[in-house]
Amino acid sequence: MQTIRRRFRSILGDLFLLSYFLFALFPILWMFLISFKKTEELYTTTFFFHPTTENYRIITIGESYVQGTGTFRPDFPKYFLNSIIQSSAAVLVSLIVGVPAAYAFARFKFKGKEDLAFTFLSFRFAPEFTVLIPLAILYRKIGLYNTYYGIIWVFQLITLPLLIWVMRGYFEDISPEIEQAAMTDGYSWWQVFWKIMLPIVKPGLAASALLAFVFAWNNFIFPLILGGAEVQTVTVSALSFLSSEQAYYNRMAAACVIASIPEIVLALSIQRYLIRGLSFGAVKG
Amino acid sequence: MSSGNTSEQINTKIVRPPILVRMRPYLIIAPALLMLIGILYPFGMGVYYSFTSYRLTRPVPTFIGLGNYIAMIKDPGFLHSTYVTFAYAIGATVIELTLGMIVALLLDRESLLSKILQTTLIFPMMIAPVIGTLLWKLMMQPSVGILKPALALIGIHGVEWAADPKTALPSVILIDIWIYTPFAALLLLAGLRALPREPFEAARVDGASLWFTLRNLTFPMLTPIIIIVVLFRFMDSLKMFDVIYAMTGGGPGDTLMTYQLKAYYNSFMYMNLSAGLPYTIVLWAVIYFVSQQLVKYWSKAQRRAAGYN
Amino acid sequence: MAKVKLENITKTFGNVVAVNNLSLEIEDGEFMVLLGPSGAGKTTTLKLISGNETPEKGLIYIGNRIVNPLEPQQRNVAMAFESYALYPHFTVYENLAFPLKAPGRNYSTQQIDNRVKEVAELLNITPLLSRAPAHLSGGQRQRVSLGRALVRDPDILLLDEPISHLDAKLRHRMRAEFKAISSRIKTTILYVTHDYLEAMSLPDRVAIIDHGTLHQVGSPEDVFRRPANIFVASLLGQPKINLIKCRISTEDGKICFTGLNGGVRLLTNDYIRDRVLKTNLDHVIIGIRPFNMIPVDEVHENETIISGKVYVYERLGTRGILTFSVENQNFDLITPISMDFKIDAPVNVKIDVNEIMIFDPTTEKNIFID
Numbered sequence: 001m002q003t004i005r006r007r008f009r010s011i012l013g014d015l016f017l018l019s020y021f022l023f024a025l026f027p028i029l030w031m032f033l034i035s036f037k038k039t040e041e042l043y044t045t046t047f048f049f050h051p052t053t054e055n056y057r058i059i060t061i062g063e064s065y066v067q068g069t070g071t072f073r074p075d076f077p078k079y080f081l082n083s084i085i086q087s088s089a090a091v092l093v094s095l096i097v098g099v100p101a102a103y104a105f106a107r108f109k110f111k112g113k114e115d116l117a118f119t120f121l122s123f124r125f126a127p128e129f130t131v132l133i134p135l136a137i138l139y140r141k142i143g144l145y146n147t148y149y150g151i152i153w154v155f156q157l158i159t160l161p162l163l164i165w166v167m168r169g170y171f172e173d174i175s176p177e178i179e180q181a182a183m184t185d186g187y188s189w190w191q192v193f194w195k196i197m198l199p200i201v202k203p204g205l206a207a208s209a210l211l212a213f214v215f216a217w218n219n220f221i222f223p224l225i226l227g228g229a230e231v232q233t234v235t236v237s238a239l240s241f242l243s244s245e246q247a248y249y250n251r252m253a254a255a256c257v258i259a260s261i262p263e264i265v266l267a268l269s270i271q272r273y274l275i276r277g278l279s280f281g282a283v284k285g
Numbered sequence: 286m287s288s289g290n291t292s293e294q295i296n297t298k299i300v301r302p303p304i305l306v307r308m309r310p311y312l313i314i315a316p317a318l319l320m321l322i323g324i325l326y327p328f329g330m331g332v333y334y335s336f337t338s339y340r341l342t343r344p345v346p347t348f349i350g351l352g353n354y355i356a357m358i359k360d361p362g363f364l365h366s367t368y369v370t371f372a373y374a375i376g377a378t379v380i381e382l383t384l385g386m387i388v389a390l391l392l393d394r395e396s397l398l399s400k401i402l403q404t405t406l407i408f409p410m411m412i413a414p415v416i417g418t419l420l421w422k423l424m425m426q427p428s429v430g431i432l433k434p435a436l437a438l439i440g441i442h443g444v445e446w447a448a449d450p451k452t453a454l455p456s457v458i459l460i461d462i463w464i465y466t467p468f469a470a471l472l473l474l475a476g477l478r479a480l481p482r483e484p485f486e487a488a489r490v491d492g493a494s495l496w497f498t499l500r501n502l503t504f505p506m507l508t509p510i511i512i513i514v515v516l517f518r519f520m521d522s523l524k525m526f527d528v529i530y531a532m533t534g535g536g537p538g539d540t541l542m543t544y545q546l547k548a549y550y551n552s553f554m555y556m557n558l559s560a561g562l563p564y565t566i567v568l569w570a571v572i573y574f575v576s577q578q579l580v581k582y583w584s585k586a587q588r589r590a591a592g593y594n
Numbered sequence: 595m596a597k598v599k600l601e602n603i604t605k606t607f608g609n610v611v612a613v614n615n616l617s618l619e620i621e622d623g624e625f626m627v628l629l630g631p632s633g634a635g636k637t638t639t640l641k642l643i644s645g646n647e648t649p650e651k652g653l654i655y656i657g658n659r660i661v662n663p664l665e666p667q668q669r670n671v672a673m674a675f676e677s678y679a680l681y682p683h684f685t686v687y688e689n690l691a692f693p694l695k696a697p698g699r700n701y702s703t704q705q706i707d708n709r710v711k712e713v714a715e716l717l718n719i720t721p722l723l724s725r726a727p728a729h730l731s732g733g734q735r736q737r738v739s740l741g742r743a744l745v746r747d748p749d750i751l752l753l754d755e756p757i758s759h760l761d762a763k764l765r766h767r768m769r770a771e772f773k774a775i776s777s778r779i780k781t782t783i784l785y786v787t788h789d790y791l792e793a794m795s796l797p798d799r800v801a802i803i804d805h806g807t808l809h810q811v812g813s814p815e816d817v818f819r820r821p822a823n824i825f826v827a828s829l830l831g832q833p834k835i836n837l838i839k840c841r842i843s844t845e846d847g848k849i850c851f852t853g854l855n856g857g858v859r860l861l862t863n864d865y866i867r868d869r870v871l872k873t874n875l876d877h878v879i880i881g882i883r884p885f886n887m888i889p890v891d892e893v894h895e896n897e898t899i900i901s902g903k904v905y906v907y908e909r910l911g912t913r914g915i916l917t918f919s920v921e922n923q924n925f926d927l928i929t930p931i932s933m934d935f936k937i938d939a940p941v942n943v944k945i946d947v948n949e950i951m952i953f954d955p956t957t958e959k960n961i962f963i964d
Contacts, residue, residue, distance in 0.1 A: 009495075014398060017391045020384075021402050024409050024463065027420040030431060034423065043428050101317035108310035118580065120317070123324060125576050127524040129548040130565040133558060134330040156320060164317070177679040180646040183666040184673045185742070186696025189309065199683045218413035220527045225553065235413045239531060249429050256416045263411040274407060275475045282513045282583070283472050284479075300662035302648055 028260075035253035042250055055254035076237065076255065083233040083259075086148060086223075087216040090155035091163075091209050097156075098163035099205070103197065105164065106171035107179075117168070121280070124161040128221045131157065139226055146228035154222045159212040162280060166211075169281030170204040171197065207273030210266045217263060234259040335562035349559075357563040362539055362547075370543040370568070372454060373529075374522040377461040381518055382511065384462065385469025390499075392470070393477045403474075410467045418531040421460045422447075447533045450540045457541060460528050465521075469514045476510035477503070509586045516579040520572050544568045595781050596657040596749040597622040598643060603652035605638055605806075612638040613649070614806035625776045625783045627797040629790060629829065635806035636786040637676065640752045643784065644673045656749060667696070672748035676755045676786075678739040680727040686738050687723040690714065693746045713741045716775070733760045744775075753785045757792070772796055790830050794818065802826050824958040827881050827951060833915060833926035835881045839955065842876050851880055858920060860898050862947055870952065873961050881951035887927040889916065890944045898945045900925075907935040918943065 034042075036051040059076045105117050135154060136145075144150035174197065182192040198205070223233045238259055241252035267274070275283055301307070335353055337346035357363055392399045392406075409417060424430045425446040436444060447456040480503070488498050504511070526545045529535060535546045542550070544564040552561030598620040605613040612635045620626050628636050641647040642654060645666035654661050661669055672693070681689050690710045694701050701709070714720040717737040727735060740756050757768040773796060776783055787793060793800045794814045801811045802825075810822035821827035827835045838858055840851035849867040851860040860880065862870075870878070893899050902920035914929045918941050927943060935941070952961050 010394075013391045013394070014396075017388070017398065017402065020388055021405070024467070025405060027417070027424060027463070028408060028412070030424065031420050034429075097316040097320055100313045104310045104313040108313075110310050116314075116318075116321075118577070119321065121580075122573060122576065125520040125524075125572050126328075127545055127548075127565050127568045127572065128526065129545055129552070129561070130331055130569045131324065131327050133548065133552045133562055133565065134327040134334065136553070137558075138327055138330065153323070157324065160317070160320065175677060175679060177675050177677050178681065180641070180644075180666070181673065181675055181679040181742075182681070182692070184644050184646065184669075184671060185693035185746075186667045186699060188665070188667055188697075191697070196681060196683075200681075214411060218411075218415075220413065220415045220531075235415055238413075238416050238419060249423055249426070252419060253423070256412075256419060259416060260412045263413075264408060267407050267411040268404070271404065271407075275471055278468060279472055279513050279517070283475055283510055300653060300660060302663050302665070306665060 031253045031256055034250055035257050037250045037253075039248065039250060055251045056258070059251055059254050059258070076234070076258070079232050079234045079237045080258065082148075082231050083217055083235065086151045086155065086231065086233065087213050089148070089152045090159050090216045091212050093152060094156060094159040094163045094212060095205075095209060098160050099167055099198075100193075102164045102167035103171050103193065105168045107176065117164075120161045120164050123157045124280070126157075128157075132221065132225050136225055145226060146230050148231055150226055151223055151231055151233075154226060155216045155219065157222075158215050158219060162212050162215065162277065163208055165280040166208040166277050167201065167205065169276060169284070170201045170208075174200055204273055204276065207270040208277050210270050211274070211277035214263045214266055331562055332566060334558060335566050337559065339558040339562075340556060353559045354563045354567075356560070357567075362542060365539060366542050366544060366547055366564075369454065369541055370523060370545075373458060373461070373525065373543060374519055376454075376458045377465070377522045377525075378515060378518040380458070380462050381466045381469045382514055384466050385473055385514065388466065388470040389473035389477055390503075392474050406467045406471060408467075409464050412464075414464055414525075414527040415531045417464045418460050418528045421456075421463065422532060425456065447541075448537060450537050453533065453537060453540045457528050457532050460532065461522060461525065464528075465518060469518065472510055472514055473507065476507045480506055506590060509583055509590050512579060512583045512586055516576060516583065520576050523572055524568060595623050597624075597655075598750060598782060598784070599653075599655040600639070600642070601653045601655070603639075603642060603649045603654065605635075605642060605647060605649045612806050613642065615652075616803075616806065616808055618801055618808060618811065620782055620784060621798075623780050623782055624799065625785065625797045627793045627800045628784060628786045628803060629788070629793040629800055630803040631788055631829075634788075634804045636788075636803060637754055638806075639803070640673065640754055640784065640786055643750065644671045644752055645669050646673075670748050671750040671752055672743040672746050673752040674740045674743035674754060674756050676758070678727075678735045680735060680738055680742075682727055685724050685726055686714075686719065686730070689727070689738055690723075690741050690745050693742060699746075709745055713745045716744070716771075717741050733764060736760060748781060751779075751781045751783045753783065755787055756785070758787065758789065769795060790832070794830070802829060820960065820963060821951065822960055822963055824879065824881070824953050827953075827960075831883060833884050833928070835883050835951070836887075836925045836927075837953075838880045838882070838923070840878055840880050842870060842878060851878070853880065858900050860945065860947060860950070862950075866947075866950075866952070869961060873954065875954060875961075877955050878961070879953040879955050879958070881953060882925075882945060883949065884915070884926045884928045886946040886949040887925070887943050889927070889929065889933070889941050891942075893942055898947050900943045900945060902941055902943065904935045904937055904939045904941050906937065907933075916941070 033047070035055055036053065037049055038052050038054060041049045101120075105113060131154075139145040139150050144153070178196060178200075179189075179192050182196045183189065187195065217233070218235060219233075220235050223231065223236045227233070227236070234255070238252060238255050241248055241255060270277070334346060336348060336350055338349050338352065339346040388406075392403055412420075424432045427433055427445075432444075432446075436442070445452060447453045484502055484506075485498065488502060493501075524545050525543070526549070529541050529543060529546055530549070533541055535542045535550065545568065548561040548564040548568075550561070551557050551564070598618075600616055600618045603613050603616045604611070614635075616635075616639065618639075628639060630636050638647060642649055643656075645661070645664060645668075648662065656669060656671070681692065684692065687710060690713060691706050693699075694706045694709060710723075711720065714723055717740060719734060719737050719741065722730060722734060722738070727738070730738065736756065736759055740753070743751060743753065757765045757772075760768060769792060772785075776796070783797075785792070785796065797814065799811060800814050800817055802809045802817065804825060810817055810826050812820075817826060818830050821830065824837065828837075838851075838853040840853035840858070840860070843850050843852060845861065849862045849870050851862070852858070887900075890897075890899070900920060902918040902925070905917040905919045905924055907917070908915045909932050912932065914932050916927050916929055916933075916935060917924050918927070919925075925943075953959060954961055
């Protein structure tokens with residue numbers, strides 16, 4: 001009797017799990033499908049159609065086409081490049097500023113440490129417009145509107161708290177006696193940081209940097225408000241394929257696929273460190 | 286060196302490490318502090334402007350105290366805006382926590398299915414929320430989308446998703462759930478895996494039912510992680526912008542105008558900063574204080590959970 | 595090599611006082627053991643000398659220099675940590691070579707190689723040189739940690755429980771190795787342990803510390819035969835010294851110690867009598883070492899005998915430990931050969947009165963030491 005009930009539960013569990021994963025993955029697969037559909041077949045077919053790479057071609061070579069009342073020329077490769085440049089640079093800046101700060105939070109005691117650490121954390125939870133509205137004014141005044149520097153600076157709100165908090169956890173995991181041993185062995189604090197501490201946290205550091213990259217890449221609000229055509233990212237541009245006239249859903253799907261590839265790849269490579277990164281170090285995977 | 290006097294003098298003097306060594310933590314933090322100031326400055330500006338009448342057409346702000354806030358509260362749409370903001374956050378958080386818990390419990394079993402599924406679990410969250418929303422928008426679209434024919438198969442017709450004010454909120458919450466349930470599931474799974482085995486084995490030997498074990502062992506021991514999930518999801522969904530903006534831009538009409546949406550439209554569409562800022566400041570205050578409490582609660586729960594091991 | 599002097603050192607961690615106004619001098623080239631129970635402040639003392647901790651009060655001298663403002667890398671000390679603190683991302687070879695590659699030390703690659711191999715050979719870890727610390731056993735890690743400290747030529751060698759996590763046989767062997775190493779190298783050595791056997795066999799002098807306070811410093815023989823107080827006396831020796839509270843009275847011109855309602859009566863010689871009279875005490879605590887007592891079959895007139903009942907007898911190969919009880923207090927004594935005892939049987943124990951120790955009951959100090 002027990003085993004029958006248990007097996008029933010087990011099958012029920014499997015069914016539920018499968019349904020959930022259908023729910024989770026189907027939209028992605030479907031987007032994939034649509035991106036290969038010809039415009040003529042968009043409304044007439046569902047799963048069986050004649051696939052084409054036309055959409056990808058149009059997007060990447062930036063062909064202009066008529067949409068609504070004007071010609072529309074998406075410069076998709078440029079947007080992709082913008083995303084790469086801005087996300088990477090933002091992460092780089094956060095690494096330079098944040099990793100030493102994370103170390104200081106992990107090792108030293110000083111007044112106001114926890115308050116300061118919480119302030120950095122609060123950036124992550126703060127509503128964007130609290131800062132965006134004044135920044136929009138400020139940026140226009142000092143000429144940072146629609147520039148790489150402007151976006152890279154504001155991305156710090158996303159990348160810096162993550163790097164500081166996650167790296168703090170990794171540093172705290174290392175026994176302080178290892179640093180003490182290295183200093184006793186004859187190395188200055190700075191040399192110990194470079195030769196011992198950083199190599200030890202390297203895997204966690206790489207994973208956190210990649211996760212921060214993903215979040216910067218996925219960000220929509222900041223480039224929307226503080227950027228114009230020059231610095232537009234791939235994430236913002238995805239929305240531009242829809243207009244009230246004729247929506248090129250297939251091209252939008254292709255744009256979405258291209259915009260999502262880096263993240264899926266990165267997500268697969270940092271599986272091990274994902275949990276620490278997502279929870280800002282609160283949960284150790 | 287003569288003893289006696291001299292050693293007494295030296296003993297009262299305290300010899301400390303050189304100043305560079307003592308200043309080290311502050312020097313290391315310095316760049317981050319500069320960054321902090323760079324962010325706090327616009328924030329301070331925003332707070333200040335919220336007490337002034339600042340329109341881009343009238344760029345010299347005059348101090349009007351709480352005028353903007355009062356106007357905001359008196360605005361007829363304010364109540365609805367508050368409702369949408371909190372309903373979205375609470376609905377999304379509760380469902381994501383529950384669904385994530387179920388998925389985590391199911392994945393915790395040692396089966397081939399779990400291993401395969403676990404790798405792909407995170408995908409919805411890795412895609413940009415905007416893009417995720419577009420996918421669902423596509424699926425919900427009456428002419429191109431797949432949901433209409435799929436629902437028709439089981440006899441459900443006439444669902445208009447976000448076009449219908451009655452179903453707009455559930456639609457966007459659904460998208461939020463799609464994107465962020467993996468977050469809850471992954472964290473809870475990690476927590477489940479870290480739990481000690483003995484209490485559960487003892488419970489099984491004592492003949493405890495599944496629900497009893499869950500309620501009295503699993504959930505209490507997972508409390509710290511549950512708090513983290515609630516913290517992240519509730520705070521993030523209170524300020525959710527991407528999904529709603531991409532889905533309907535706040536519509537239909539005013540149905541989905543959360544605080545952030547209101548701040549956006551007032552400030553950037555109507556150029557009325559004094560109307561937009563109070564929403565962000567109030568939202569910020571709520572988030573700041575709630576998150577502070579949750580973090581404190583989390584520390585306490587962590588310490589208590591450490592006693593279980 | 596250099597001498598080390600700690601002058602009125604106090605170190606606190608929050609509310610806990612780890613080292614309390616400690617003053618200690620270690621001679622140039624001396625091998626000193628710092629002995630004490632866990633939590634005594636031994637590791638903290640080592641780290642104060644190495645520079646990994648800074649004292650709130652007091653001065654630390656290495657040689658004739660005050661080193662308080664100097665960081666660890668400027669002090670030329672080497673330390674082996676109790677937790678090993680091996681570099682996890684380096685192989686054993688790289689761990690051992692790391693100190694030699696520090697800036698300012700100009701060893702050639704060949705010299706480094708020779709030195710590393712030499713130390714590895716000494717500690718029997720040569721086959722492990724290319725392994726990572728994660729793939730070593732506890733005992734192997736401990737030896738690598740020790741090797742890393744030995745590989746240099748420091749002024750002072752600080753060793754924190756260097757053999758405590760090895761199994762008994764290996765520990766026995768390493769004690770002998772240490773004795774050999776220390777006589778060969780001229781470095782000043784400060785060796786921390788809670789094991790009194792190491793404290794007795796290895797060093798020139800031993801310093802006994804508890805709760806951050808120094809109790810006594812002296813040669814092992816000195817500290818064992820003339821302990822400064824009850825704590826020191828109890829710390830050294832296995833089984834522990836037997837302690838009895840006694841009343842003092844005079845009888846026939848001799849001092850009589852009566853303890854436990856008459857269960858124990860000791861008459862003493864003149865020397866002890868004179869010392870005791872000088873102190874003006876009417877109560878004392880007597881200490882008798884387990885090997886200063888022996889069970890006897892016949893009772894003679896001039897001997898001091900205690901009569902009791904056998905509690906338990908442990909046979910330990912060539913010797914044994916007899917625990918006997920007198921009026922609800924148990925005493926331990928060591929029998930030189932394995933004997934036969936039945937539980938609860940009566941037993942007469944002769945005490946060597948010349949070897950007893952006498953402690954002031956309030957200060958717990960040994961009355962024979964000023």
